[in-house]
Amino acid sequence: MDDFLAARSQMALSLGFHIIYACIGMVMPFFMAIAHYKWFRTNNIVYRNITRAWSKGVAIFFATGAVSGTVLSFELGLLWPGFMKHAGPIFGMPFSLEGTAFFIEAIALGFFLYGWDKLNKWFHWFTGIVVGVSGLASGILVVSANAWMNSPAGFDYVNGEYINIDPIQAMFNDAWFSQALHMTLAAFAATGFAVAGVHALMILRKKNEVFHTKAFRIAIVFGAIAALLQPVSGDISAKDVTQRQPAKLAAMEALYKTEKAAPLIIGGIPDEETQTVNYKIELPGMLSFLAHGDFTHEVTGLDRIPKENHPPVAITHFAFQIMVGIGSFLVLLALLYFISLKKRSWYDRKWFLKLFVMAIPLGFIAVEAGWVVTEVGRQPWIIYNVMRTADAVTPMPGIAYSFYMFTAIYLSLTAVVIFLLRRQIQMVPVLYDRNDSTNPPAH
């Protein structure tokens, strides 16, 4: 494996790993806060048990998220010193604010996890909310740093020099809002459906149905609402990309030729040689409409873009199809859920629960696919139209070995986390079945 490819793969691996933990860290605290609140209101011990069970999961995820995030902040330099040398001072603002957000999050988490029975109950509840809010804030901040790479702002690039640096303007670049909105919704959708799915599975297996049904209901409401909003926000993102990064849009849609009334392509296999897409379904004019709000508007294709600036088309296109496909499926599930609120009997139907079990990994697959669209679609640039990724990579040889090591470490960590979660879930009947207040303490 050549070093450049290894560096890109290592970055992608680390980010892809971190984002899962980051999503869970941002969203789970809100689920817990709801369960926690319901416990106060109803005095039903089941809600307290749900809160505690979830909080153990979160502790496991949080540790993994924190260490993988730490790895990332080193990797930016270890892998891309040429980039950080120039970009650090420009897009560093969100990271410096993020430091505060993380700090508050870590402090609040300490209170929340270890504060059972030690703190005033509302203060304890409030620390849980603080974990969630600061997690969200840090997520939005990093995404704004990433948005800067897609739509550089806050500096002038003259003769290879970066001058007139304005870190605030860089933070509020053109892409930050659409990306931050879409990412936040994605985190809720992915985590909501994954958690709901796990509890649906337990209901199917007839384990602690009271516990799991209540947990399911909390998680699914968040997931379903986010999933319904996701296409709207995706449309805003797509229109933005059309404006700022025509090459990325063309790659997403595998649009080789500039066209008026461009069709939306569904499926299909792009062929680099012949610059065509095989086995596709075309919806005439739809792409023009989605990108410009007009069925006949011209959409820039890859033919207008110099060959050396083309992103990898096939990967970007497939990833986009996967994201949108899953997005549509989740919308369907969300609608089904809202209908089920009227048709109570569905809850006992196997097919209904099975659909949600199927959706456990889907949201996260969509998150990964969406990031592949954003990042691979930006290639060959690391800072769009300013710096090439190849010029940023570390001169150190042998990155392939560090990539293999990280792969091994992340694979084993994933295995251990899944193993631990299974054990936590299996222990639910032992720890929480006796529905009385003499439950063993949470830690």
Added chain:
Amino acid sequence: MEYVVIAYLFLSILLYVVLGGADFGAGIIELFTSARNKNRTRDTLYRAIGPIWEANHMWLIITIVILFVAYPLIYAEMSVYLHIPLLVMLFGIIARGTAFVFRHYDAVKDDMQHLYNRIYFASSFITPLFLGIIAGSVISGHIDHAATSFADVYIFSWLNWFSIGVGLFVVALCGFLASVYLIGETDNPEDRRRFINKARHMNIAAVASGVYVFITAWIDGIPLVNWIFGTTIGLIAVIAASISLVVLWILIYSGNAIIIRMLAGFQVTMILLALGYAHFPDFIVITNGTNLTLMDHRATMQTINALGWALLIGTIFIIPALFYLYYKFKHKEYPHE
């Protein structure tokens, strides 16, 4: 604002060494605890650092963020020449953080615990060792821009007796900090005695590795003696550290936990102050003499100003919360779960 940022840089390094160091030290102590007492030590330790390790760890992140936002050239330089030790330190951080949490949150306590423990001990040792090696390499002047072979650029930039000595010194320091810290975490006289003993061993180890560092510095031609004893501030700091060490050993049996902790923290602060003051404003020393300094290699003032404000405003939020956290979980109000 420049000085605000520099102050925060040193502060975050210092706090990481003191607070994060005590965390690492806890693992080191557990490693050197006889099997019979391991469980008790582990309980004390978990109660002591469980709620706060995440926050202690944040100081490292703050350090890194300050480096790459305000001193991007220094960050890039370290990333290239010290790639390998940084990588090892990262592996240590991953292994340690996850093993610590996993062993506690595993719902079933079985043989997996041995595995978590082994990983936890090894990484508690390796991470500060490499942290020290990195610090040693930054000041020892082995980074050579003229080097061409892989070994000269990427390995001998950090692999030398001096850096390893600094690494060992940091390990011993962490162990010392943790033992002193843990003395205050237990009421059991026997445990206290054990921790005091540990503190003594670690203190001896720190002095021994300190002497070793001076010898290797002398062999390598690193003017360490000059840095520390050559300036008034450095001299005062070293004397203050020595006096406080004596005071600490006098007070250690009498048992005011807060005071002896403060004294231990004070010693580390003085050591870093002496080094930092003599070294300032250089940050990375390079073989041919063109050192990277905090004054000449910083980002533009716009960035420094923005960062300075972000740090100051952040502090307003963080400090009260952090103190409350330490306060709430430090007091032995709730000795037993």
